[in-house]
Amino acid sequence: MSSSADAYARAGVDLDAADEAKRGMRAAARSTHGPRVLAGLGGFGGLFALGELGLRDPVLVSSIDGVGTKLKIAFALDRHESVGADLVAHCVNDILVCGAHPLFFLDYLALGVMDAERAVAVVRGVAAGCRATGCALIGGETAAMPGFYAPGEYDLAGCIVGMVAREKLLTGAAIEAGDAVIGFPSAGLHTNGYSLARRVFDGVDLSAFVPELGRTLGDELLRPHISYLRTVRPLLDAGLATGLAHITGGGLVDNIPRVVPNGLMVQLDARTWEVPPIFRLIQRTGGVSWDEMRRVFNLGIGFVAFCRAADVEEALRLANAATIGADARAIGTVRVRGAGEPVVLVEGLDG
Numbered sequence: 001m002s003s004s005a006d007a008y009a010r011a012g013v014d015l016d017a018a019d020e021a022k023r024g025m026r027a028a029a030r031s032t033h034g035p036r037v038l039a040g041l042g043g044f045g046g047l048f049a050l051g052e053l054g055l056r057d058p059v060l061v062s063s064i065d066g067v068g069t070k071l072k073i074a075f076a077l078d079r080h081e082s083v084g085a086d087l088v089a090h091c092v093n094d095i096l097v098c099g100a101h102p103l104f105f106l107d108y109l110a111l112g113v114m115d116a117e118r119a120v121a122v123v124r125g126v127a128a129g130c131r132a133t134g135c136a137l138i139g140g141e142t143a144a145m146p147g148f149y150a151p152g153e154y155d156l157a158g159c160i161v162g163m164v165a166r167e168k169l170l171t172g173a174a175i176e177a178g179d180a181v182i183g184f185p186s187a188g189l190h191t192n193g194y195s196l197a198r199r200v201f202d203g204v205d206l207s208a209f210v211p212e213l214g215r216t217l218g219d220e221l222l223r224p225h226i227s228y229l230r231t232v233r234p235l236l237d238a239g240l241a242t243g244l245a246h247i248t249g250g251g252l253v254d255n256i257p258r259v260v261p262n263g264l265m266v267q268l269d270a271r272t273w274e275v276p277p278i279f280r281l282i283q284r285t286g287g288v289s290w291d292e293m294r295r296v297f298n299l300g301i302g303f304v305a306f307c308r309a310a311d312v313e314e315a316l317r318l319a320n321a322a323t324i325g326a327d328a329r330a331i332g333t334v335r336v337r338g339a340g341e342p343v344v345l346v347e348g349l350d351g
Contacts, residue, residue, distance in 0.1 A: 020116035020120075021114060021115075021116040021119040021120055021142065022042075022142070024116065024119070024120030024123070024124075025119065025120055025123040025140075025142065026041045026042070028120065028123045028124045028126070028127035028137070029041055029123065029127055029137040029138070029139070029140075031127055031131065032127050032130040032131050032135065032136050032137040033136055033137075033138075034136060035049075036048055036049045036050075036051060036103075036136065037049075037104075037136050037138055041138075041139060043139075045139070046104065046106065046138030046139035047138070048103060048104045048136060048138055048161075050103075050163075053163065055163060055164070055165040056165055056166075056167065057165060057166040057167070058163050058164070058165055058166070059100075059163065059164055059165070059166050059169055060161055060162070060163055061095045061098045061100035061161070061162045061163065061164060062095070062159065062160065062161045062162075063091050063094040063095050063159070063160050064091070064157065064158065064159040064160075065087070065090050065091055065094065065157065065158065066087070066155065066156060066157040066158075067083050067086055067087050067090075067156050067157075067191050068191055068192065068194055068195075068249075069194040069195050069198060070083060070086065070189070070191050070194045070221070070222075071083060071153070071154070071155070071156065072194065072198060073194065073198075073206070073218065073221045073222055074222065075152055075153055076206055076218070077206060077207075077218045077222065079222060080118050080121040080122050080125070081121045081122065081124055081125035081128070082125055082222055082224055083122065083125060083156060083222075084107070084121075084122045084123060084124065084125025084126035084127070084128070084129060084156070085125045085126070085128050085129035085132070085224060085225075086125075086129075086190070086191050086224060086225040087107070087125075087126060087129065087156055087157070087158045087191075088105060088126055088129025088130055088132075088133065088135065088158065088160075088227070089129055089133075089224065089225040089226060089227035090190070090191050090225050090246075090248070091105065091158055091159070091160035092129075092133050092135065092160065092162075092227045092229050093225075093227060093228055093229075093246040093302075093303060094160070094246055094248075095160055095161075095162040096162075096228060096229055096232060096244065096246070096303075097170065097244045097245060097246050097259070098162075098164060098169060098170055098171070098244075099164045099168050099169055099170040099236050099241075099244070100162035100163055100164040101134075101162050101163060101164065101229075101233075102133050102134065102135035102160055102161075102162040102229070103135065103136070103161050103162050103163055104135060104136040104137070104138045104160070104161055105126070105130050105135050105136065105137050105138070105158055105159070105160050105161075106137070106138065106139050106140045106141075106158065106159045107123065107126050107137065107140035107141075107156070107157070107158045107159075108140060108141045108143075108155075108156070108157045108158065108159075109122055109123065109140070109141070109142045109143070109154060109155075109156055110142075110143040110144075110145055110148070110149065110154060110155045110156075111142075111143070111144055111145065111149060111153075111154040112144075112145060112146060112147065112148055112149030112150065112151060112153060112154070113144065113146060113151065114142075114144040115152075118152075118154070119142060119154075122154070122156060123137075123140075123142075126140075126158065129227070132227065133227055133229050135160070140158075168236065168239075170236075170241060170242075170243060170244055171243075171259070172242075172243035172244075172245075172258075172259030172260060172261065172306075173243075173261060174242040174243060175242045175243040175259065175260055175261055175264065175306045175334060176242070176264075176308075176334065177264055177334055177335050177336050178308075178309055178333070178334065178335070179242055179243075179306045179307060179308060179309065179333070179334040180306070180307055180308070180309050180311075180312045180330050180332075180333055180334075181266060181268065181304055181305075181306055181330065181331050181332040181333060181334065182304060182305045182306075182307065182312070182315055182316065182319070182328050182329065182330055182331065183268075183272070183273055183301040183303075183304050183328065183329055183330075183331035183332075184226075184228055184231060184232070184301065184302055184303040184304070184305070184319070184326065184327075184328050185273065185274070185300060185301065185302065185326075185327050185328075186226060186247070186276070186298045186300055186301060186302030186303075187223045187224055187225070187226050187302070188220060188221070188223040188276055188278050189221065189223075189278065189297065189298070190225040190226070190248070190298060190302055191225050191248070192248050192249040192250075192296070192297065192298065193249070193296045193297045193298075194221070196282070196286070196288070196292075196296050197221065197282055199286070200282050200285050200286035200288070201217065201282075201285070204217060205217070206218035206221070210281070212277050212281055213277055213278060213281070214277075220278050221278075225302075226302055226303075228246075228302065228303040230322055230323050231319050231322050231323040231326045231328065232244065232303065232305060232319065233322065234318035234319060234321070234322045235305055235307070235315050235318055235319060238314070238315075238318060240307045240308075240311045240314065240315045240318070241305050241306065241307055241315075242306045242307055242308065243259045243260070243305070243306040244259065244303070244304070244305050244306070245258065245259050245303070245304045246302075246303055247298040247301055247302050247303060247304065248298070249296070250295060250296075251293075251294050251295050251296055251297055251298060251299065252268060252294060252298070252299065252301060252304075252344055252346055253294050253295055253342070253343075253344045253346065254295060256304065256343070256344045257343040257344060259306075260334070260343055260344075263336065263337055264334055264335070264336060264337055264343075265334070265335060265336070265337035265338075265341055265342065265343050265344065265345065266332055266333075266334055266343065266344045266345070267332050267333055267334075267335060267345050267347070268331050268332035268344065268345065268346045268347065269331060269332055269347050269348050270299065270331075270346055270347065270348040270349045271347075271348035272329060272330065272331045272332075272348075273300050273301060273329060273331055274300060275299050275300045275349070276300050279293065279297055279299050279300065282297075290349050290350050293349070294346055294349070299346075299349070301331065304331070305319075305328075306334065309333075312330055315328075316328055316329065316330070
């Protein structure tokens, strides 16, 4: 054994496991590559050719995020592939808000001890998420950090870069009073609110079947974060969206104000959509106020689009034709904000 290998061994790094993980992760990443990826994996930087994408005055849009404490559920159930796909979906939705289409993705995976099977499962999930959205996984970093993470645990984050023509860039500035709000259903918590959910369900058997949910609690908490790219893209192509918002941490009441112009407010009626049972279970089991529920969870709406009232019917037709089971629906309106009124008012939730 070489002196460098001796040093790794003393630090608790299994070189064979690391090599096995690298091979598996590179294979997963290569499955997302197309002709615009110019270099193989393993270099100091990933190369992606923009080429002739047919965009006039293109704007690059980037975002970076993690999966948060949803990872704790994956650890407890020893199920790791889905969180990688969750990460990609979250990042894709974030740049979709600006009207951007994803180009490439990079991931960061840090583990206390290199577990090849677990690491490859995570990156396979990242690659699956990238393939589903036409995004290339062009590189990343896998760090073995002995003593830093508890046995069996890791952290996962990712960075995405996309592109949009400047003339089609969405900022929310075009939103006006009288616009309609279209809601796109979520698949449960997505990747937000898990610190509160885990506190509420502390000590509960994740493998136990919950009739109210129609599945085990663990299965419910690991339901995937939906990518809305395919559903929302037709609205963008038709020029119908005046603004978009991804409903992540902060819920409806903190995310929608990020795109709504000053002087306007959004009035939502929760009776127009189905609040998934998991949210009512959390609220009831934990005695959580609805005010807190509004600020922590998406409550069944994972993404919203704004459009002119005259375009609602066409926008819904395009969205629901694009994805089976999309179930997009009108959930509210934009109006002038009165003195003392909140930017977002969600009615019909209490009780």
